Amino acid sequence: MSDPKQFVEIRHAQKSFGDLEVLKDISLTVERGQIVGIIGSSGSGKSTLLRAINDLDPLTGGEVWLDGTQVNKKLPHRQYEAHINAMRQQVGMVFQHFNLFPHMTARENVIMAPMLLKGISREEADRLAEEQLDKVGMLERIDYYPTQLSGGQKQRVAIARALAMKPKLMLFDEATSALDPELVEEVNLVMKKLAEEDMTMIIVTHEMDFAASVCDRVLFMDQGVVVEEGPPSVLFKTPTQDRTRAFLRKHLEGAA
Numbered sequence: 001m002s003d004p005k006q007f008v009e010i011r012h013a014q015k016s017f018g019d020l021e022v023l024k025d026i027s028l029t030v031e032r033g034q035i036v037g038i039i040g041s042s043g044s045g046k047s048t049l050l051r052a053i054n055d056l057d058p059l060t061g062g063e064v065w066l067d068g069t070q071v072n073k074k075l076p077h078r079q080y081e082a083h084i085n086a087m088r089q090q091v092g093m094v095f096q097h098f099n100l101f102p103h104m105t106a107r108e109n110v111i112m113a114p115m116l117l118k119g120i121s122r123e124e125a126d127r128l129a130e131e132q133l134d135k136v137g138m139l140e141r142i143d144y145y146p147t148q149l150s151g152g153q154k155q156r157v158a159i160a161r162a163l164a165m166k167p168k169l170m171l172f173d174e175a176t177s178a179l180d181p182e183l184v185e186e187v188n189l190v191m192k193k194l195a196e197e198d199m200t201m202i203i204v205t206h207e208m209d210f211a212a213s214v215c216d217r218v219l220f221m222d223q224g225v226v227v228e229e230g231p232p233s234v235l236f237k238t239p240t241q242d243r244t245r246a247f248l249r250k251h252l253e254g255a256a
Contacts, residue, residue, distance in 0.1 A: 007032040014061035015048055022048050024224040033198040037215035044221040046204045047173050054091045055084055092162030096174040098154040100146045106157045107142045110164050132160040136190045152183030159190055172203040208251055212236055220244045
């Protein structure tokens with residue numbers, strides 16, 4: 001059974017690719033409305049852990065629970081497909097490289113999933129697209145194609161597309177790392193706005209300032225384990241582990 005107080009629970013997560021162990025017995029919880037940042041060097045297992053939450057990267061061992069239901073249930077194929085599709089509708093995910101359909105306008109990118117998966121009418125879907133694109137500051141470009149948008153604008157459309165499914169949880173996997181520096185802040189502002197609305201979020205990020213200003217908790221991962229975690233005011237100022245200190249020294253000096 002899952003603890004009803006915890007919204008997301010990861011229990012003893014383990015993930016291997018052949019002989020390479022990418023996640024090593026990770027357990028963590030996220031409460032409803034909490035914003036958790038995950039930091040660490042490339043290859044530390046951050047994205048693999050994030051993708052395990054909606055079973056995009058199925059775990060080798062361990063369990064993932066969302067709002068009292070186990071996500072990675074062992075089920076016969078057809079039952080699993082129905083189960084995981086229902087679970088994934090509750091989880092919005094924003095990737096590093098937008099993944100917008102290039103032949104569709106911003107509007108069409110946003111309305112496709114709600115119409116296909118939730119069976120809503122075109123009229124209702126249009127209203128939903130306008131509402132969500134307005135939320136991310138993209139209403140004026142609702143009928144633009146991705147080729148007509150900047151990287152920051154594409155990412156904001158991708159966020160609107162995820163929000164259109166009315167998810168309980170949002171996952172961000174390095175959402176700004178593919179953007180030019182001047183476009184990063186426009187995406188960060190959207191994420192900050194979601195934080196103010198008490199959206200539960202797990203954010204993999206390389207931006208220490210953003211994590212410090214937005215997240216309730218920050219986890220530092222290295223070599224497939226959570227080395228240290230805590231409120232950003234504690235983790236960034238008084239880390240207790242040598243690996244955390246070395247990582248932060250390198251990153252904070254690089255940003256200076």
